[in-house]
Amino acid sequence: KNEVEQSPQNLTAQEGEFITINCSYSVGISALHWLQQHPGGGIVSLFMLSSGKKKHGRLIATINIQEKHSSLHITASHPRDSAVYICAVTMYSGGGADGLTFGKGTHLIIQP
Amino acid sequence: DAGVTQSPTHLIKTRGQHVTLRCSPISGHKSVSWYQQVLGQGPQFIFQYYEKEERGRGNFPDRFSARQFPNYSSELNVNALLLGDSALYLCASSSGGRGNTIYFGEGSWLTVV
Numbered sequence: 001k002n003e004v005e006q007s008p009q010n011l012t013a014q015e016g017e018f019i020t021i022n023c024s025y026s027v028g029i030s031a032l033h034w035l036q037q038h039p040g041g042g043i044v045s046l047f048m049l050s051s052g053k054k055k056h057g058r059l060i061a062t063i064n065i066q067e068k069h070s071s072l073h074i075t076a077s078h079p080r081d082s083a084v085y086i087c088a089v090t091m092y093s094g095g096g097a098d099g100l101t102f103g104k105g106t107h108l109i110i111q112p
Numbered sequence: 113d114a115g116v117t118q119s120p121t122h123l124i125k126t127r128g129q130h131v132t133l134r135c136s137p138i139s140g141h142k143s144v145s146w147y148q149q150v151l152g153q154g155p156q157f158i159f160q161y162y163e164k165e166e167r168g169r170g171n172f173p174d175r176f177s178a179r180q181f182p183n184y185s186s187e188l189n190v191n192a193l194l195l196g197d198s199a200l201y202l203c204a205s206s207s208g209g210r211g212n213t214i215y216f217g218e219g220s221w222l223t224v225v
Contacts, residue, residue: 043216099157
């Protein structure tokens with residue numbers, strides 16, 4: 001079982017729809033990151049969360065530490081939002097690596 | 113300010129050869145991490161360096177090594193290349209410490225033939 005699970009793996013929606021991508025993790029973490037990856041490889045950090053909720057433009061990210069669950073929401077989705085969205089965590093190891101552990105990603109396609 | 117820069121962007125190597133990938137972090141960032149992303153999968157952690165010391169290592173064989181220089185740039189070296197090493201190699205930098213925003217480079221695409 002992966003330490004970071006995302007759902008759905010693939011999502012196709014119409015322009016304007018409200019999008020939700022879920023992430024569950026099974027380990028203690030110090031931070032959770034939502035990342036966006038476009039074809040060609042480059043990864044952009046969207047949010048870094050350790051508690052609560054953050055909003056940036058049409059993107060909202062929430063995290064529930066007790067339930068080990070996070071969601072990424074996109075409001076008024078647009079075709080330019082089409083990308084792979086990846087959830088990644090920094091594990092709390094009490095010292096040592098800060099390397100990220102990644103989910104497998106959600107491939108989002110927004111159709112006009 | 114320049115972001116995280118990686119070189120080369122694309123390269124093709126033959127099985128058994130050696131490869132060196134380079135990464136320059138954002139100015140002021142002391143932490144550099146390396147990740148391998150095989151096509152269709154999420155990235156996998158290879159190494160993290162902070163202040164020129166190895167902070168962590170993922171589950172990769174000893175053919176993979178890295179180092180960080182006094183200017184905080186970093187190299188990832190892979191010896192005795194295998195076909196399965198074909199992947200996108202990503203470098204990320206941060207100011208260090210848990211919970212800091214991480215910035216990724218565009219990656220180096222390695223094809224082993």
